[in-house]
Amino acid sequence: MAGVKGARPLGGGLLVAGTTSDAGKSVVTAGICRWLARQGVKVAPFKGQNMSLNSFVTREGAEIGRAQAMQAQAARVEPTALMNPVLLKPGGEHSSQVVLMGKPVGEMSARGFFGGSGGSEGASREEALRGGRREALLGPVLECLAELRATYDAVICEGAGSPAEINLRRTDIVNMGIARAARLPVMVVGDIDRGGVFASFFGTTALLSPADQALVAGYLVNKFRGDVALLEPGLAMLRGLTGRATLGVLPFRHGLGIDEEDGLRISLHGTVRESAVERPYGAEVLRVAVCAVPLMSNFTDVDALAAEPGVVVRFVDRPEELADADLVIVPGTRGTVRALAWLRERGLAEALAARAAEGRPVLGICGGYQLLGERIEDEVESRAGVVDGLGLLPVRVRFAPEKTLARPVGVALGERVEGYEIHHGVADVRGGDAFVAGPDGAALDGCRVGAVQGTHWHGALEGDAFRRRFLAEVARAAGRRFVPAPDTSFGVLREEQLDLLGDLIEEYADTAALLRLIEEGPPPELPFIPPGAP
Numbered sequence: 001m002a003g004v005k006g007a008r009p010l011g012g013g014l015l016v017a018g019t020t021s022d023a024g025k026s027v028v029t030a031g032i033c034r035w036l037a038r039q040g041v042k043v044a045p046f047k048g049q050n051m052s053l054n055s056f057v058t059r060e061g062a063e064i065g066r067a068q069a070m071q072a073q074a075a076r077v078e079p080t081a082l083m084n085p086v087l088l089k090p091g092g093e094h095s096s097q098v099v100l101m102g103k104p105v106g107e108m109s110a111r112g113f114f115g116g117s118g119g120s121e122g123a124s125r126e127e128a129l130r131g132g133r134r135e136a137l138l139g140p141v142l143e144c145l146a147e148l149r150a151t152y153d154a155v156i157c158e159g160a161g162s163p164a165e166i167n168l169r170r171t172d173i174v175n176m177g178i179a180r181a182a183r184l185p186v187m188v189v190g191d192i193d194r195g196g197v198f199a200s201f202f203g204t205t206a207l208l209s210p211a212d213q214a215l216v217a218g219y220l221v222n223k224f225r226g227d228v229a230l231l232e233p234g235l236a237m238l239r240g241l242t243g244r245a246t247l248g249v250l251p252f253r254h255g256l257g258i259d260e261e262d263g264l265r266i267s268l269h270g271t272v273r274e275s276a277v278e279r280p281y282g283a284e285v286l287r288v289a290v291c292a293v294p295l296m297s298n299f300t301d302v303d304a305l306a307a308e309p310g311v312v313v314r315f316v317d318r319p320e321e322l323a324d325a326d327l328v329i330v331p332g333t334r335g336t337v338r339a340l341a342w343l344r345e346r347g348l349a350e351a352l353a354a355r356a357a358e359g360r361p362v363l364g365i366c367g368g369y370q371l372l373g374e375r376i377e378d379e380v381e382s383r384a385g386v387v388d389g390l391g392l393l394p395v396r397v398r399f400a401p402e403k404t405l406a407r408p409v410g411v412a413l414g415e416r417v418e419g420y421e422i423h424h425g426v427a428d429v430r431g432g433d434a435f436v437a438g439p440d441g442a443a444l445d446g447c448r449v450g451a452v453q454g455t456h457w458h459g460a461l462e463g464d465a466f467r468r469r470f471l472a473e474v475a476r477a478a479g480r481r482f483v484p485a486p487d488t489s490f491g492v493l494r495e496e497q498l499d500l501l502g503d504l505i506e507e508y509a510d511t512a513a514l515l516r517l518i519e520e521g522p523p524p525e526l527p528f529i530p531p532g533a534p
Contacts, residue, residue: 013185014032015179017175021160024191029157030071035511042154043156044148045072050067055099055298062103075156082148138177145178162204163208164204179212187514190221218513223250228249248509250505251504281483283481286474293330294335294338294342326480336376337384340376365454366421372452373454374391376399381424393452411438413466417436427446431449432447
């Protein structure tokens with residue numbers, strides 16, 4: 001919006017909530033950040049608490065959700081731990097590792113985290129963080145938000161799940177809890193592609209207390225297909241019922257390809273991000289099969305491969321699905337020993353061993369690298385003790401209590417490689433060649449034996465030159481006439497996707513109304529919709 005140029009909503013803010021999980025909060029938050037950044041506004045993203053197996057390491061060595069790192073890129077700022085002070089990394093159905101201000105503080109059950117008593121009054125940030133209970137973290141989370149608001153012109157906050165989760169409202173630190181404490185206006189996003197969006201908007205609002213409802217300033221329809229004129233009568237009726245305007249109707253767009261929060265929801269048999277495979281640059285395509293291991297983490301590692309013309313990426317869970325794969329990737333996981341057992345139960349372990357014997361390419365990343373080794377000693381993550389690995393690499397892994405969080409740089413296949421490390425496992429490499437070396441040629445990380453290789457480094461495949469060399473090597477080993485395109489830039493593609501999100505906000509949202517909310521806060525005297533919170 002041209003009229004926004006030069007505007008500075010000092011310390012302004014907005015909370016992007018959703019009617020459900022996966023309503024589109026992450027992409028809308030990123031889109032608003034990119035739109036504001038293009039107007040010259042110094043903007044930052046924020047999410048008080050995130051639950052995700054996809055994480056990232058900031059330059060200061062803090063672990064945060066990848067969605068917030070992506071949103072920081074949309075805002076054109078460097079991500080920091082302030083943008084995601086609480087990260088929960090599920091380790092099973094009932095427990096998660098709690099990461100606070102970028103550092104792990106231990107495992108906690110859902111009941112322990114959500115059901116803690118006591119508040120943060122009189123407690124320092126460090127004391128609250130060590131306690132790990134959700135109620136005690138509201139103060140420190142608000143401190144992080146206040147620090148960002150004191151530094152940036154605007155902070156766009158993302159909620160989690162739904163603000164109307166009435167069973168969790170007492171201990172909320174990510175939705176209405178922070179909106180109330182920081183006096184943030186709230187925009188609720190609904191995914192119309194799922195159906196029932198009007199009921200979801202009305203019901204979400206009507207289940208909030210009067211004080212919470214006073215902050216809900218409007219709605220945003222996401223993923224609309226068709227003629228918006230057909231929707232307008234419903235939007236008018238919604239305004240009549242709630243006294244709140246719909247601030248935009250965003251059309252459905254395929255293949256946005258942004259970083260997801262949770263790898264558990266990905267379709268096992270669909271292509272990554274619903275993206276269409278472009279025609280190959282060479283004569284043949286290259287097929288990549290990704291083992292969909294339990295607690296799959298940082299599956300975004302394969303996005304750069306899916307962006308290559310002619311590379312077909314799919315997630316698999318049966319051994320017969322590896323038969324025509326030119327490359328098999330065993331990705332990261334929050335449960336290395338559990339994933340190892342799953343591979344054996346499914347028959348995938350035997351299929352991987354057969355591939356290795358035939359000289360067919362296999363790549364393990366982080367936890368996937370660890371389980372390709374000879375032995376795992378784990379008294380930290382699974383507490384299973386000593387477990388035999390697949391024995392495809394001469395590597396022994398011992399899990400350490402301290403988590404490695406790093407942003408290393410090295411050389412692989414003659415090309416500069418950057419990555420990030422997030423792991424408890426410490427690898428003792430007893431043979432083979434290094435996957436990544438330093439400038440002096442000394443081994444830095446990983447192991448390569450024949451066509452089997454592994455590394456702890458996430459993000460290495462995002463480097464264009466290295467990725468082309470790696471894919472060419474895979475094609476040779478697989479006997480494919482595949483040629484990597486010489487001009488594919490993953491960084492450029494990512495920027496184009498973020499620009500597309502900014503375009504959606506600029507073209508289809510009421511940006512003047514959004515800016516007023518960010519600058520002025522919630523409008524006064526918004527009507528109460530009964531019955532309100534129990």
